[in-house]
Amino acid sequence: xxxxxxxxxxxxxxxxxxxxxxxxxxxxxxxxxxxxxxxxxxxxxxxxxxxxxxxxxxxxxxxxxxxxxxxxxxxxxxxxxxxxxxxxxxxxxxxxxxxxxxxxxxxxxxxxxxxxxxxxxxxxxxxxxxxxxxxxxxxxxxxxxxxxxxxxxxxxxxxxxxxxxxxxxxxxxxxxxxxxxxxxxxxxxxxxxxxxxxxxxxxxxxxxxxxxxxxxxxxxxxxxxxxxxxxxxxxxxxxxxxxxxxxxxxxxxx
Amino acid sequence: xxxxxxxxxxxxxxxxxxxxxxxxxxxxxxxxxxxxxxxxxxxxxxxxxxxxxxxxxxxxxxxxxxxxxxxxxxxxxxxxxxxxxxxxxxxxxxxxxxxxxxxxxxxxxxxxxxxxxxxxxxxxxxxxxxxxxxxxxxxxxxxxxxxxxxxxxxxxxx
Numbered sequence: 483x484x485x486x487x488x489x490x491x492x493x494x495x496x497x498x499x500x501x502x503x504x505x506x507x508x509x510x511x512x513x514x515x516x517x518x519x520x521x522x523x524x525x526x527x528x529x530x531x532x533x534x535x536x537x538x539x540x541x542x543x544x545x546x547x548x549x550x551x552x553x554x555x556x557x558x559x560x561x562x563x564x565x566x567x568x569x570x571x572x573x574x575x576x577x578x579x580x581x582x583x584x585x586x587x588x589x590x591x592x593x594x595x596x597x598x599x600x601x602x603x604x605x606x607x608x609x610x611x612x613x614x615x616x617x618x619x620x621x622x623x624x625x626x627x628x629x630x631x632x633x634x635x636x637x638x639x640x641x642x643x644x645x646x647x648x649x650x651x652x653x654x655x656x657x658x659x660x661x662x663x664x665x666x667x668x669x670x671x672x673x674x675x676x677x678x679x680x681x682x683x684x685x686x687x688x689x690x691x692x693x694x695x696x697x698x699x700x701x702x703x704x705x706x707x708x709x710x711x712x713x714x715x716x717x718x719x720x721x722x723x724x725x726x727x728x729x730x731x732x733x734x735x736x
Numbered sequence: 737x738x739x740x741x742x743x744x745x746x747x748x749x750x751x752x753x754x755x756x757x758x759x760x761x762x763x764x765x766x767x768x769x770x771x772x773x774x775x776x777x778x779x780x781x782x783x784x785x786x787x788x789x790x791x792x793x794x795x796x797x798x799x800x801x802x803x804x805x806x807x808x809x810x811x812x813x814x815x816x817x818x819x820x821x822x823x824x825x826x827x828x829x830x831x832x833x834x835x836x837x838x839x840x841x842x843x844x845x846x847x848x849x850x851x852x853x854x855x856x857x858x859x860x861x862x863x864x865x866x867x868x869x870x871x872x873x874x875x876x877x878x879x880x881x882x883x884x885x886x887x888x889x890x891x892x893x894x
Contacts, residue, residue: 518880522801526791533787534780537760541783586765652771654827722761 540723544593551599551606553636559627559686559693561639563596564605571734573598576609576701576708579626579646580619580653584707587721588647594724604731608643611694613706622651622658625681627690629663632680633672641670738872741862742796745809748859749793756786770819771826788812796866799875803867810863816856824849 553563573595577584598604610630612623626646633639645666651657663681680686697703701710709716711734720726756763764782767773773781792812795805871877 515880519801523804526795526801526805529791530784530788533757533791534784537757537783537787538780541760541764582768583761583765586761586768590761653769718762719759722759 540725541590542724543590544597544724544728546593547597547600549600550596550637550640551602553640555634555636555639559610559631559690561608561636561643562605563599563608563636563640565599565602568599568602568605571604571712571731572710573604573606573731574609574701574710574713575606576611576697576703576706576710578611578613578623578706579630579643579658580612580614580623580650581706582650582653583705585647585650587707587709588644590722591724591727592644592647594727598728598731603735609693609697610643610690611697611703611706612691613694613698613703618656619653622656624687624690625660625663625684626658627694628684628686629658629667629681631686631690632674632677633667633670634674635672638670638672638674642667642672645670738866738869739799739874741866742799742802742806742872742875745806745813745859745862745866746793746796749789749796749809749812751793753786753789753793757790760786770823772819772822799871799877800880802871802875802877806863806866806870810860810867813856813859813863817853817860820849820852820856824853 551563551565551568553561555561575595577587595604595606599606610627612620612627614620614623630639630642630646633642646658649662649666660682664678667677667681674680701708707721709721711731716727716730720730756766760783763785764779767778767782767785768775772778788808789812792805792809795801796809866872
């Protein structure tokens with residue numbers, strides 16, 4: 483082996499060694515990057531998951547606890563849900579059967595109102611009104627409002643009320659049609675004589691609109707749902723968080 | 737440029753998320769209003785959207801996982817463009833406003849679909865830019881050496 487060849491081999495092996503070292507370094511670097519990347523990603527995903535869980539948990543609805551408090555339909559079209567003798571605190575719910583936010587309120591907090599009334603901790607008053615002034619939402623809302631006024635029995639009224647929200651139509655098309663309303667009436671067990679006829683003739687429409695206007699002016703309502711506790715509006719944030727809502731209402735009872 | 741895009745896009749996302757995060761019901765109703773998703777999915781999306789916006793926004797602003805965050809942000813914005821376009825095509829009057837504000841849109845008032853679409857589409861482009869040339873200056877990705885291989889060439893971009 484000549485001297486030159488030896489040097490060449492030597493430097494070759496040295497070069498290979500360096501190469502190997504570099505490769506290892508690169509691999510280590512890559513591992514470190516991967517770990518950092520995955521960690522950051524995991525933290526981000528966890529944060530999203532946590533936020534989602536939190537949002538879902540503060541809007542978790544209460545479970546039905548059993549029998550409902552008695553419901554009485556009033557002459558003015560409102561319905562009172564309260565145990566006998568419970569007169570305070572008063573929770574007034576102003577809602578429009580066609581309003582999506584009202585549907586959401588019923589979905590999230592509807593059960594809380596029912597439970598509180600059943601526990602004798604509140605007197606809940608439903609005020610179905612029409613807040614829409616444009617078509618087709620206005621007529622949809624009025625037809626639904628009329629139909630609710632065709633129900634005389636409180637228990638049936640509440641079941642019908644729940645069905646209306648559950649089946650709320652889109653805001654862009656004609657909905658709450660006469661035959662649908664009659665069908666839901668059947669499902670809710672409505673036994674009032676002439677219910678179908680009452681729904682078809684829309685005979686309470688004027689009374690419903692007049693009440694909507696009167697109560698909106700009196701209570702200065704500019705949006706639905708509006709829920710008042712002893713006359714003071716409850717914050718949306720509280721309204722849509724069943725546990726906070728319960729605290730606020732039971733707090734007012736003391 | 738990347739840095740500016742990151743800050744703008746991230747800032748918009750954080751603001752949008754922060755406005756909604758206090759009241760999940762609000763965003764659930766908003767998602768449902770588009771009538772794009774089935775009820776149960778709309779609820780889940782409504783709960784997840786605000787926090788997702790904030791997290792992605794923060795990642796963009798600090799420049800961590802820039803490329804991934806930018807892709808998600810661009811997809812989000814694209815989804816909004818699609819949603820608004822859908823609402824427009826179907827003639828939905830999204831700003832139902834029965835929540836909070838003063839009732840629904842007035843008689844002469846039209847939803848500003850075109851403006852919204854242009855704005856969101858611009859944000860899609862910003863997202864795409866950031867995804868193409870991450871991470872820009874003042875980014876944690878750079879500091880942590882997570883910039884990816886295009887890192888060096890892009891230094892001069894902004």
